[in-house]
Amino acid sequence: MSQQLSCENYNSSWTSAATALLSACRYYKPELTMIEFMGYSGHAFRININADDVDVAGPTGYDWESFFRKGLSNLGFTCxxxxxxxxxxxxxxxxxxxxxxxxxxxxxxxxxxxxxxxxxxxxxxxxxxxxxxxxxxxxxxxxxxxxxxxxxxxxxxxxxxxxxxxxNEMDKSKQLKGALELAIDHAYQRVHEDHLPPYENGIKGYDAWIQAFQKQQVSDFGNAYNVAVVHDARRFAAKFFSKLAQEWDEEMENGETIKNLAFEASKFYDKVVTQLELLVNMYPFPDGGNPNHSKQAQQTIEILGKAKQAEEHAVQTLENMLYELK
The missing domain is CATH 3.90.70.10 (Cysteine proteinases)
Structure with a gap:
């Protein structure tokens, strides 16, 4: 698994797929940053949780080729x-x-x-x-x-x-539109064809996480890994929109509105990060803490509820941004 990363480090990610893909993409675009890649490829917005036990396979349990292909196309790459x-x-x-x-x-x-x-x-x-x-x-x-x-x-x-x-070179508006569509689709659409194992992605991923803690059957190792990966991803989501708010051209159509919405999205993702950072401290990887202790489980349920609420606001902001781009 990934090594512990500094909270100020935006050059590396717990998402190994993003790290590997970026290494290849930099042959064509050496200036491409991890922040840009995490945002435009959709990896900054992923969450995938097994409602039974929050198993370690959650962060990698999805259709890789389809998701990678869509994310790479947002940056102009074919594969x-x-x-x-x-x-x-x-x-x-x-x-x-x-x-x-x-x-x-x-x-x-x-x-x-x-x-x-x-x-x-x-x-x-x-x-x-x-x-x-x-x-x-x-x-x-x-x-x-x-x-x-x-x-x-x-x-x-x-x-x-x-x-x-x-x-290929990509129009900035088209790039952002593709990234927003990927993030919003992940937030609302279940990507798994089978009901078992009970994986849930997007907003419902938080519900699945809460269900596992309610049953107090959480995998120590798996939970700690999911906490680290999702927390890291949302750090990149917040940074991605913060940079977008600073750099987006106000002279473009609806440019000022896009900048304001990007700033708003960044703040909501910052709130998600604040909540998940509490869980990073409670459940350090790889030791995992004690997620099935009743008092900790209840505290975690409350934290996840707040993180979910902030993420819902963030996704609603992305929907508003997508509307302005269209």
Whole structure:
């Protein structure tokens, strides 16, 4: 899992997918910041909680390819991906195709994005050696060599590789519109086709979190990880809109209104961060604290309720901003 990050650090994120994707995107746009990437790609607005126990898989339990593709398109990028389904290792043909995608990307100087190399997180493959039949790879669990045959056969036995293929310049209004649509859709639309496990995303993610604490069956480790990831994401959401409020051109259509709404959204996300920071202190990663203690559970339920309320106001502000852009 990700290492503890300073609350003032906006160069790194607990969201390993965003870190890995940004590493590839910077080949085309070296000036792209983590703040911009987290906002425009939608990662700053994610929350995904298992209502049974707040398990550790929440932050990575969704359709990666679809979400990544939409987020990358907001920044003008196109991509290619290969993935196996239902936790199955790759067939010989899938492994060959994945290796070809990775090597072609590296040959162009662009690291590939890969899942579950040293631990079940996202990272980058940045080199390969055909003689030794191994990749050079890095994720939150390590930085070293990965034998070719281990691709898609990590702890989860699931293959996912992606390459960033090309980029186009994007109109600022179109970029922001896409980011807002992605954030609002995540807030209101359940992305999971199956009812079990009982994952909920967006606003209902807070309800699922509260349900788990009401049952006092919360995973110490999983809860601490979700707290760290969501808190970190909302820090980026607040910073993203704060910078947008400072930098948006008032001369653009409805420019002053967009700036004011961005400032308002930043303040609401700051309120979410304030509440979640209380949980970061109560449930430090990886120790996890004691989430199933009745007094702590009740306190957490109250904190999550306040965070949810602030997030609802933030999303309503994003809807107002999207209306002005349209």
């Amino acid at each position: 290619r991906a290969i993935r196996t389904v239902n936790f199955t290792p790759p067939s010989p043909q899938e492994l060959t195709d994945a290796m070809s995608l990775i090597q072609n990307s590296i040959d162009k100087g662009i690291p590939a994005i890969c899942w579950d190399m040293f631990i079940p997180e996202f990272g980058n493959i940045y080199g390969y050696d055909d003689d030794k039949k191994e990749f050079m790879a890095k994720d939150p669990g390590g930085n070293g060599t990965l034998p070719y045959e281990k691709l898609g056969r990590g702890q989860i036995n699931e293959l996912f590789v992606m390459s960033v293929e090309d980029t």
